[in-house]
Amino acid sequence: MKRKHTPVPFPRTGRGRKAPSDAVRTRQAEEQRRRVRLMIEITARAGAYRKGLLAAVRRLSADEAAVLADLERNGLQVPQLHDVLCGGHVLVDDRRLYEEWRSAKGSRRRVSSHHRDIDKNLYPDIGMRGQVVREKLHGRTAQGTWVQLEKTPAAFGERKLPSLNDLRHLADYVVYRITRSNVGPWGLSRMTERRPMYLSPALAVPTSLTPPVARSLTRALRRIEEDDDVTAVSQDLAARFPPPDREDLVGELGRALSGRAGRGLFGNSEVWITETPSRSAAAILRESPGPPAVDEWQERGAA
Incomplete structure (x- = not known):
């Protein structure tokens, strides 16, 4: 689920700003x-x-x-x-x-x-x-x-x-x-x-972490993410869809980024989104591993 959201701007009228039309x-x-x-x-x-x-x-x-x-x-x-x-x-x-x-x-x-x-x-x-x-x-x-x-x-x-x-x-x-x-x-x-x-x-003012704290926090976040890779889904599925490799895990907490970045609007909320399964993904997962196909020219060469 995407966790970064940008609020819809709703401008206020003020000095030096033209009032929007009724339609706007x-x-x-x-x-x-x-x-x-x-x-x-x-x-x-x-x-x-x-x-x-x-x-x-x-x-x-x-x-x-x-x-x-x-x-x-x-x-x-x-x-x-x-x-x-x-x-x-x-x-x-x-x-x-x-x-x-x-x-x-x-x-x-x-x-x-x-x-x-x-x-x-x-x-x-x-x-x-x-x-x-x-x-x-x-x-x-x-x-x-x-x-x-x-x-x-x-x-x-x-x-x-x-x-x-x-x-x-x-x-x-x-x-x-x-x-x-x-x-x-x-x-x-x-x-x-x-x-x-x-x-x-x-x-919302950005606050930087000291290097020792940032390194320790990064190690903890990577350990948690690695544990999630093997416990949240089957190992077979985790191998097929590896997580993105992010350089700055600490930045995702939203403390080292400006504006509504990081965890953002949803924070640590326990929400979820249900979607219709992808047919392509389902077909890939149903495929059973088997011996590779042998081309016709390879058969002739062996003969």
């Missing part, structure tokens, strides 16, 4: 939505979620996709997406996301108890509902933006009497107090405000 924005939004759908479908293969996730993904809105795509641009990997969908509390070292998500369609002010050290009059918490995120809640931190998906939207402060959703939200809070896990749209997450998931663009 529509195409970019659809590409972004299709990419996020694929990410969720892949992580659903390896993780356990509440029923209905894949049905909700088919109705994913452009604004919901934009939130998840922004998290990916800040370093979110497919394995971490499981905690996000299950209500994990995420801190992003990017203040601009607060304003960008605040201007999304359907966004509204929300009352929450998260990050009380922030002036809520200046930076109110913002909620947004959707088929996949159910209730996306985000706000400002001292250094960036926080976001969390909730199973049940609450409207405390908007009405005098609590609604049915408010009562359900209180039930989710009871579950949180008992399990010490956030109650998200599609499961429970131990990534709470006290133990959050932290995403930072600065973590």
